[in-house]
Amino acid sequence: MKRMLAVLLLTAGHLGSVAYAGVDVAAARQSLKNYGLGYCIVNQFKAESDLKRDIESAIGGYSFMGKGMHSIQQNEDTLETLHDPYEATTDFVSSLYEKTQANSKHRDKKVVFHACLAIYNAQAFDDFIKTQDPYITR
Template identity: 40%
Template sequence: MLAKDLSYAQSSFSFMGSGQHRIIQDEETFETKYDPYKAVRDYIQNESKKAIGHMKSGATSRSVGCLNVYHSTEFNHFISKQDSYIYN
């Protein structure tokens, strides 16, 4: 399932520091203030609930809904806002 894969990717990138995006933490408590990987995962999961995909057979599919979200203009706009968290 796409949501599970996204969760694994989010966890591995943020934990290992392999991603390009900064995770914002409170300097004293180390509480996560903003995690762009989690934000993307949450965005796709929340929006896919609204965008259930319909297959040719007439059945519904959450995976197709996730793909519909992934290919949407709104998702591209959301992703572009994450660029401010990229570090070099």
């Protein structure tokens, strides 16, 4: 009887962890990473264009107010933002952008798309994205 109870409790505990593991962490990470890429590109261009508006729409879709999978942590009493994974991502991408070399012999300034892709594919960006896992909507 004790064995059956132990097996039942272990199974129930296992089912609870499966439900928790049912959160698509990889998809949430990818969504936040895509948000960062969009921000990296669009932030470098000040003039309005069809391309800029399109990227801004994509960013909106990846954000918390769109279909983003990360939640913003707030103080429930004051509504002060305690942590915003989207803001943290834009800050991180901005800091890496300044350090990323992406010059071309054909231009006298940084090639935005090349720099942003370098950031997107950097191990440092992957590592940062993982630090935002505690804010994935469960």
